[in-house]
Amino acid sequence: MSSIKRKLMGLFGKKSNKQQPMADTEGDSKPVVAAVPASAPAAVDQDNDSIYWSAYKQGSQQKPIAENKVVQKPVSNAASSGTLQVQLKNDSNSSTVYAYITGQALDNNNKLFLLQSDAKTAYYPDNPSSTGTSLAQNVSINLGAPGNTVTATIPRLAGARIWFSIGAPLVFKVNPGPGLVEPSVFNQSDPNINTNFGFAEFTYNASQVFANISYVDFVGPPISLSLTDTSGATQHVSGLPANGLNTVCTALQAQTAKDGQPWSSLIVKSNGQNLRVLSPNSGILLNSSWFQNYWTDYVNQVYSKYNTTPLTIGTQASYGNVNGQTNGSNTLNYGAGGQFAKPSAADIFSNSSGPFATGSNAETNAIIPRLAAAFNRSTLLLSNNTPDGTNPSQYYQNAITNHYARILHATTLDGMGYAFPYDDVTPDGGVPQEGAVFSGNAAMMSLSVGGNSAYKA
Structure with missing residues (x-):
């Protein structure tokens, strides 16, 4: 799928000189979205093709400031060693939390890569003969009880994601190519449609590690992100607090009450509880009448x-x-x-x-x-x-503005995070809004899901 075809972050590229998402050419078909009443909760994801990678503009882009919160003294440079340590923390109230790491293996002919459940062993799926083929290996990394951390080891990857699910494992499939069939919030028949999940994106190559948390397609469980370099300095993106999703939902409902636009229709519920929030772009892909004359x-x-x-x-x-x-x-x-x-x-x-x-x-x-x-x-x-x-x-x-983006930036603890594809556009010398971390001498990347101990750096 599209996750393994995402562009590498250009180390010396100009900021936001982005191209459109690459066409999915791996033989897997896009999910068919059935028509639903305008009043129904939206459930779209477009296979997350609307995520864009971009580079920081050399010379004029303020880079993330390393904070002095050091959790351990790193000793290995990931760019030179060819492997990266990734800490995965269950920061939720659930004991049923899983992580998944997917991408394109740069040092193995760009093969489709998934990390096995032991958080150490690579899995390169064979090319199947039919669509929707089940994986041959267990790739669900069990994070254990609340507060527990699992350390994973990964090779260099492009177009990579770290997925989290709370309450149930995720289901991945493989199509001819091989191409990964990712969890979708688009397709009502997707086996993950009622599972609480989200992801962070990253590229890890011989030059650097570059990662971000994204809300371009939807808002899921709170995810925070840190990157520690060999000097011990850490860049941190706070993400949402534990109650962040509910806060976003309440604000969207208030905006609909104020202007009559379908902001609240972007809220997706499961068993009466807020499950996720779709971006306006994702909502429009489900119901083209939404926001039609808004701008x-x-x-x-x-x-x-x-x-x-x-x-x-x-x-x-x-x-x-x-x-x-x-x-x-x-x-x-x-x-x-x-x-x-x-x-x-x-x-x-x-x-x-x-x-x-x-x-x-x-x-x-x-x-x-x-x-x-x-x-x-x-x-x-x-x-x-x-x-x-x-x-x-x-x-x-x-x-008249992108209130989804406004609300997200107001709700994340540090105001950072991709709320729309070009949210990385920054005035020269200004403060970035997209919530990215990067380093040419990275030693450890850390992610937490659940938001219980989320903090502002």
């Missing part, structure tokens, strides 16, 4: 504002600052950088369709992330310079 007035105001006044976009690349205007049309024109028609709600929430679809024009591809992020953060009426003209305190202040 119309705001978009019209933006295109009117830049009729004669230029909108300057700092590409944070060799193109420098570029200016665009509408000149009385419904197109924002950046000359060699491309023309941008008025985006729909689906375009804005997905960051990848309509005027935000990337292509062969590299300058256009540098403009897209900055423009898409400014729409989601509703900053285009505040300044005619993006992203440098505004700061995080000004994001999401308009009545």
Whole structure:
């Protein structure tokens, strides 16, 4: 599936010069989403193809600050040793908690990789003859009782994920390729549809370890992330507190009561309890009528504002600052950088369709992330310079904004985490919002699920 085809994080790439997700070519079909009433809880995931990797911009991107909380003195450099130690902690109230590690083995011909239940042994599935083939090995790493930690050892991996499930194990399958059939919150017939699960993403190659927690597709159980280097310095992403999901759900319900939009329909329940929250993009993929005209007035105001006044976009690349205007049309024109028609709600929430679809024009591809992020953060009426003209305190202040992203950033303990695909767009010298950690001399990565002892670094 798409998880093993995700791009490697480019060590020297420009920040947010992202391409669209790679097409799934491994022979496995996408789940068919059945039509459901608009009032029904959404349950979509699109196989998480909307997750994007991007690199930090060299020279102008503030990197995560290493805190002085050291849990152990590392002695091995993962980049040179070829293996990485990963601590997996059950920070929930349940004794039924599992972890899974999947990816593409860089030192073994990019083979599909899963870690076996002993948290040490690699499993490379054979190419099956039919779709939906069961795994031949047990890959459920039992984390034990609350507070227990299991240490895993992994090889270098690309497009990798660390999955967690609470209350039940996850079911993975293999399709011809081989391609991994990942747990889906999209498909009502998926065996994991009523299981509480989530994941963090990472790439571990010969140059560095790069990891993040993501809410681009959905919000699941609280996950925190730390990366410790050989000097003992630790970068930490706090994630949600133990009651974070319920807090997000309450805030979405309040937003629906305020503006009548289907924010509360993004909440998925199981047995009467909040199970997860879908992103607006995931919700729209299930029900295209959701948020259909939500952005119309705001978009019209933006295109009117830049009729004669230029909108300057700092590409944070060799193109420098570029200016665009509408000149009385419904197109924002950046000359060699491309023309941008008025985006729909689906375009804005997905960051990848309509005027935000990337292509062969590299300058256009540098403009897209900055423009898409400014729409989601509703900053285009505040300044005619993006992203440098505004700061995080000004994001999401308009009545029409990505309230899912607003609520998530307000609920995570440190305000960090990918809430939409281009949430890594940052003003030069500004504070990153996406919640990523990275190091060229990593020694240990640590993740906790459940949020009981989550803390702000």
